[in-house]
Amino acid sequence: MKIVFQAFLASAAFHAVYFVMTFAVDYAKTVLYRPNMVRAWENTEMLQQEVAFGTAGSPFVHFSTFLGLAVICGIFLFAYQKTTVKSNHQEIK
8 A cells, every 4th residue: 555655646746846847947938038029020910819828638638647657656666665675585595
């Protein structure tokens, strides 16, 4: 049960880092954006009246990636635990 909890915790940590980094990169792009006014003046056309930021994906995608990553982390934790237990038993003998 400990491995399952650690796997979910690792999956949550990876997802948190992913969302924070995505937000940070997009924020930096927004803050550092400097339009080229000369080129924009030469290329005049009708602008859109609405703007969409990002996409609205299905919550199922986030849930499935969370579970998938938890399974992968669980496999790695289980393998790591088995290899360290074997090496500890071999050192004792």
